[in-house]
Amino acid sequence: MKLKKLATCFRYLGFFALLCLITGLATAPAAFAAEPEQKNIILATTTSTQDSGLLDALIPIFEKETGYFVKTIAVGSGQAMAMGEKGEADVLLVHSPAAEKKFMEAQNGINRRLVMHNDFVIVGPPADPAGIKGSKTSPEAFMKIANTGNLFLSRGDNSGTHSKEKGIWKAAGLNPEEQPSKWYQQTGQGMGQTLNVAAEKLGYTLTDRGTWLALQKNLGLPVLMEGDPILLNIYHVIDVNPAKWPKVNAPGARAFSDFMVSPATQSIIKTFGVDKYGSPLFFPDAGKKVEDLGK
Amino acid sequence: MELILEGILKAIALLVSLDPEVLGITSLSLKISGTATLISLFLGVSTGTVVALTRFPGRKLVVSLINTGMGLPPVVVGLFVTIFLWRNGPLGFLQILYTPGAIILAQAIIATPIISGISLAAMQNLPANLRLQILALGATRLQMTWLLIREARLPLLAAVMAGFGGIISEVGASIMVGGNIKGYSRVLTTATVMETGRGNFDVAIALSAILLLLAFLINYLLTRIQQRERPR
Numbered sequence A: 001m002k003l004k005k006l007a008t009c010f011r012y013l014g015f016f017a018l019l020c021l022i023t024g025l026a027t028a029p030a031a032f033a034a035e036p037e038q039k040n041i042i043l044a045t046t047t048s049t050q051d052s053g054l055l056d057a058l059i060p061i062f063e064k065e066t067g068y069f070v071k072t073i074a075v076g077s078g079q080a081m082a083m084g085e086k087g088e089a090d091v092l093l094v095h096s097p098a099a100e101k102k103f104m105e106a107q108n109g110i111n112r113r114l115v116m117h118n119d120f121v122i123v124g125p126p127a128d129p130a131g132i133k134g135s136k137t138s139p140e141a142f143m144k145i146a147n148t149g150n151l152f153l154s155r156g157d158n159s160g161t162h163s164k165e166k167g168i169w170k171a172a173g174l175n176p177e178e179q180p181s182k183w184y185q186q187t188g189q190g191m192g193q194t195l196n197v198a199a200e201k202l203g204y205t206l207t208d209r210g211t212w213l214a215l216q217k218n219l220g221l222p223v224l225m226e227g228d229p230i231l232l233n234i235y236h237v238i239d240v241n242p243a244k245w246p247k248v249n250a251p252g253a254r255a256f257s258d259f260m261v262s263p264a265t266q267s268i269i270k271t272f273g274v275d276k277y278g279s280p281l282f283f284p285d286a287g288k289k290v291e292d293l294g295k
Numbered sequence B: 001m002e003l004i005l006e007g008i009l010k011a012i013a014l015l016v017s018l019d020p021e022v023l024g025i026t027s028l029s030l031k032i033s034g035t036a037t038l039i040s041l042f043l044g045v046s047t048g049t050v051v052a053l054t055r056f057p058g059r060k061l062v063v064s065l066i067n068t069g070m071g072l073p074p075v076v077v078g079l080f081v082t083i084f085l086w087r088n089g090p091l092g093f094l095q096i097l098y099t100p101g102a103i104i105l106a107q108a109i110i111a112t113p114i115i116s117g118i119s120l121a122a123m124q125n126l127p128a129n130l131r132l133q134i135l136a137l138g139a140t141r142l143q144m145t146w147l148l149i150r151e152a153r154l155p156l157l158a159a160v161m162a163g164f165g166g167i168i169s170e171v172g173a174s175i176m177v178g179g180n181i182k183g184y185s186r187v188l189t190t191a192t193v194m195e196t197g198r199g200n201f202d203v204a205i206a207l208s209a210i211l212l213l214l215a216f217l218i219n220y221l222l223t224r225i226q227q228r229e230r231p232r
Helices: A002-025 A028-032 A047-051 A054-066 A077-085 A097-105 A138-148 A160-171 A191-201 A209-219 A250-261 A263-271 B002-016 B020-053 B059-069 B074-085 B100-124 B128-136 B141-151 B153-168 B172-178 B188-197 B201-227
Strands: A040-045 A069-074 A091-094 A109-123 A152-154 A184-186 A204-208 A223-225 A232-240
Touching (some): A040 A054, A040 A250, A047 A054, A047 A069, A054 A263, A077 A091, A077 A160, A091 A250, A097 A109, A097 A160, A109 A138, A109 A263, A138 A152, A138 A160, A152 A191, A160 A204, A160 A232, A191 A209, A204 A209, A232 A250, A250 A263, B020 B100, B020 B141, B020 B188, B020 B201, B074 B100, B100 B153, B100 B172, B141 B153, B153 B201, B188 B201
Parallel strands (some): A040 A069, A040 A091, A152 A184
Antiparallel strands (some): A109 A223, A109 A232
């Protein structure tokens, strides 16, 4: 009798447990088993390389060639470098040159190499209520937006794009965060998300061309300002310094950064996006000097 | 409206065509949240039962802590699990940050208090004399506990549903500790966030529809079990 009761007990409560066991436990050990450390590479990078789809095109090739497994953590350049500073990433692909210089000076990284560039553009509502079209420089365009009090969406996340934007405000001699009215808003999110917000609220924003090209079909935000030298968007690959952080996967990081500047990869970057958007999203620059870009 | 329709059509298309990436993401979501629920089930029901059936100093504090834990914000769990699992963090030697295992860990931490709290309430709700009666009939303590758990099976299954529902739909912790890595730790919620960011709203809606369908199916199954009439 007791045995029978116990059995029913097990049946009722165990039913779901069994369900989980079938779907879950069978595969749980596989999920928990970490691969050997040197197999994994943590790549901390910006949202633009992921949102534009470039990494989805490149990383499978790298993994196939080398047998490494790349864990791509797409955050802003600022957070990517913060991970590098703590030794929590192996290799960085970032686009925030001023912050990168500080990062290198603090001995956090080694082997910083130029990978590619595209450019930033200022996009906004088609009607261009602030009249920034035809501005000679981007600080001038920013001033017009500020003076007319039109909505500007900032990334606000310490990403490469955000630090570029802050640089332009500085050049314009204005600190938008100190402005009393509400025309300056920070999303704190990635480029794609910020573009979506700008499209929805009919605001202006600064974006890298790659993400804008990838998203423009749904946006309805035309490019209103481009071509200013200050708008150059330069991507570097940096290995995190293994001398500072012994747990870093130095050979893996080196293999990845070598891959990014290899001729084969550079030629993929050159044509990436042409079939889909009619123009390339990035321009390969391996081996060039930063000063020569955009000329 | 058109966008939503397009998204639902896309969801059907993705499911019918058995898109390998979407299937992979869906099954990974199920495995991760299923495993986390299972772990939480054992931890939660045992904690809830012990706290419900015993009296000890500080018990009220423990109950308050469990009840607070039921509302544990997933991002807070995500942040602390990340810090603990960092290479140079206290649990760095485990090397599970940015793996499905890390997501299971975070989700189990989120679901355990939910299941404990509901189990605790369920066990306390049983008539107090039931225990005496069972013991008087000569049951051992273990048998008594099993009988009580069986008696509380309706709210206990509700606890499982609440726990599972809470973590399969959770995104903050999953993206922080899992990293949303393609084909490895990308689950339905993190993929939805990413596709929205990429402006692929149709895919995002499709993934949401799959998530809703999944949550419904699991809960329907559990409800069927819960509401099943037992032959007397």
